[in-house]
Amino acid sequence: MINKNFSLLFIASVISTLGASMTYISLYWNYFEQTTVVSLTLLTTVTFLSGFIFSLFLSPFCDKYKPKNMMIFTMVMRTIILIIFGIGMLFLDIHIYFMIFMMVLLVALESLYDPSSVKIITNIVKKEEYTTANSWITILDRIGVLFGMLLGGIVIISLNLGTILLIEAGAFLIGVIILLQLKEKSAADDNKKEIERENYYLMWKEGIAYIIKTKWLIGVLLVAIAANLAITPSVTLLIPYTSEVLQGDSIHYSIIQISSILGSILMAYIISKIKLKLLVQSFLVAAILQSCIIMLLSMNSNILITIILIFLLGCFVALFNVPFVTLLQRHVPNYLLGRVRGGMIALSTGLSSLGYALSGIFTVQMGIRLTIFIYGLVGFIIIFSLVLFKPFSSISITNNQEKTVETDDKLFVQDKS
Template sequence: MKLIHSPHIHLLRSNHNMLWAFIGMLISRLGDGIYSVAIIATAYSITKSGSGTGIVLASFAISSFIFGSISGVFSDKTNRKFLLVVSSFVCGCIIVFMALLSFWGHLELISLSVLSFILGAATQFFEPTVNAMIPMFVKKEELTTANGAIGMTDSIGYLIGPALGGVLLTVMRIEFVLLLNACSFFVAVLAGLFLKIPANQNQSRGATNLFQDAIEGFSYVGRNKYVLKLFLISSLSLLAYSPFFVLLPVYLDKEILLSSDQQSALIGFIYSALALGQFVGYWIVSYLKMKTYQYFMLSSFIQAVGFGSLAILHRDYLIIICIFIAGISFGISGSAFNTALQSKTPNNLLGRVYGVNYTISGVITPLGRSVSGFMSDVFGSRLIFVMMGGVFLSSSILARTLKRTKQDGNKNHAHNNDVNV
């Protein structure tokens, strides 16, 4: 009964837009969970190296750097519902074409990397838009619960999807797995059509060009000390986390010594353990009574313990437990980051500020994945896990400084609310 009467369930039952956003995101994330296992297994089967897998994964992330800020401008300047529907449809079409290449026997390292880059570009017009729409759906005091509810779709999708994907890869061809993900995007299109958003509610005023609009997002982050500190903490944690999915197949192959089929299955269960922990984090964050900096300190410390412990483990069940523990922190920090950013940023700039976030991730993620991929081929994956733990600890220490920056951030936010952009 407590589950039924949770703040998340109450919000979804009482808010039409949040319900349809939740449904669309949930179906889309289920498909993404299946795809995430398929793309790693496929890339590694083609290259048989961490560097090759890193190239494929990095190609997706590089597009974040190129299109992140541009997508934020479109999110602030156009109708967000239209942008959400179109981007979901394009993503589905790209996955269908990827499945066709697989069927024709032309899905190789180059074609897989190119399509991953294009898919990453299309998704950039999806993620910032969804995050920027949440403050349009709920009251400010409901932001933490709303972000937790949307975050749960990611957790549920990756809880079920990867494990299912690992099993599907052992019994069916890759193109059928890809088509399942494509269908999830098309369902997201249908859910997006039910959202009720005034056409001009989110559009910024003023006649400026694309470059000036994109720069405005960076400018706001730079002059708001609190938001800038949020980005620094988030970036440091992302740098620490970015090698994980590149190291995972190498770790299971060369350190844990699993067969190819065992690797695919365990990767799926590791994804699910991470997602289950994340779900727990998103669920409990609405009940925790902590300051923003405390959320980040706690989550970074948990990540350091969870990922750092992989350097000394040899049993698959212990690996799953540590990943579950680390996953809890992602739910806590993810909801805290989005709530703080949405609270400190005017809505007519929110798409661009989220675009800055994806641009930064577009630099950090491919850099971390590519470098760690080559390093794992030389030094082994266990040493990289030790380094990941150290970076997470540094992020936890940096989060403590948010307490001193809060007052300045509040002043800057009040000042910027008076500026007509």
């Protein structure tokens, strides 16, 4: 798979993703059984907001230290945390509310792990293979979520939460052992810049300033916010949509969710095979098509058509995410990549979270169908308007496979062959 180092990264990520997904499902189910719906919502909110805050403010550390070292550190810390809470759940009387504290700690570590895992690819994979590598990581993530959810639902029946936490701790420990075998290379200039930037505030400020001052990054950020806003109903309203509009049950909901995962896996696999080159165009088309799918959902009441539409939505989400990550890896200086990745994720999810909060209110006032249509339409209008302003014309790249010619009006990509 590309090379030995990427294979090691892939295997370590598979193990950790499976364990994390299994624990996620088990924890939320256990928490729900012992508390109330309001408390479960609180856990979800705290987890989401923690991710936003940590991604925004911890990302400088991802550029200060080598990606491999940061990834190993986070996995070791997650192992220790899971062992402590796992033993506590088995032998001590730890209240379930302490799980919120554990989740916050794990989210903080994940906010360090994610930018580092994106950055390490630039050190172990050739530039022309970034897209393929990101596609396989997307496949891994979706498969891990799918099987993790299935395993989580199974093990929670026969095992208590403490045992499940210890199993995940073991998975992270195996991941650490595998990552230790990985060898990464880094550019001398980047290392020099990393060493020179020891002041946290200056590093953080530099990352945010780079995003704000870079025209194409602002374009990517605005498209990401609009795309997240457009697909909000598929996150917050899919259960009531399945129940009230489709007249379905939990089985139908599960099938619809799985269709989305399968769509993402298929598209990521296709991208890995064709070695996608038109990154900006694919990114924008995927964002527009996501909005169109949401608008079509609002007009539909057939379960089979819904499954097909959600499958396509999963495809377009993968077509959006892979170019998104690859654009950052190719065009952002390596010594800034961790901060830019963390900042982009934090800003896009943080600002679009307003749409999450308002979706329930809009549904009560206007109904599910109209709310879904409005979200899709607003997202479509914003993205289409951004395309007209051509914020990506400042991207310029020349490598062995492509030659970029930049004009005032548009970006042309010419194949040298």
